[in-house]
Every structure is written in C-alpha cells, then in structure tokens.
Amino acid sequence: MSREKRIKCPAGVWTTIYSSSFTGVPSEWVVRFEPAAGAALSGKITEKRTMWIFPGSEVSRDLAPEMRITRNWINTFYSVKVRPDAEADAIISRAGLF
Numbered sequence: 001m002s003r004e005k006r007i008k009c010p011a012g013v014w015t016t017i018y019s020s021s022f023t024g025v026p027s028e029w030v031v032r033f034e035p036a037a038g039a040a041l042s043g044k045i046t047e048k049r050t051m052w053i054f055p056g057s058e059v060s061r062d063l064a065p066e067m068r069i070t071r072n073w074i075n076t077f078y079s080v081k082v083r084p085d086a087e088a089d090a091i092i093s094r095a096g097l098f
Helices: none
Strands: 004-009 015-023 027-035 043-050 058-062 066-071 075-084 088-094
Touching: 004 015, 004 075, 015 027, 015 066, 015 088, 027 075, 043 066, 066 075, 075 088
Parallel strands: none
Antiparallel strands: 004 088, 015 075, 027 066, 027 088, 043 058, 043 075
C-alpha cells in the first residue's frame, strides 16, 4: 500500500498539492478530495508542465471526488494546484512505481 499525504485546501485559494523540479521520469498519482462536512465538491485543478526553458502546457479541469494526475517524460518543472469552492482535503497517493 502506498503512503498517502493529506493537504488542507482552503475555499477560493489556489493550493499547490504537488510540485517537482528536474525530474525526467514519468509518474502518476491518485488524488481524492474530501469536502468539509455538508459541502459539495466543486472547483478547479490545474496541471502545469514545462520542459526546461521552453513553455509547456497548462491544463485546467473541474474537481472530481477522485482524479489521476500524470507527470510526463522530461517535465522539468511540474506543478498541480487546486482551488475548491468550499474547504476540502486533498489526499494524494502514488499510483505507479516511480
């Protein structure tokens, strides 16, 4: 079983739940979101990738109760940020070997 990390994500604030620098190996994580008691889960998640000095892609999606995030080959800088509409916890665990 993989180790899980719980991160508090305040409502309406961008919170970095994962970031890496100078990593060339792909990897994948599963992120589960638990909204505060009585709140519905909504908001955005953004993945930003760059390849050294070259700009990369930034992808935004709506939050879901469980999501996969993937760092690709040679993502020199990679970050994942979330902005929930109501306070929520993000529970992140590695899905693959790397």
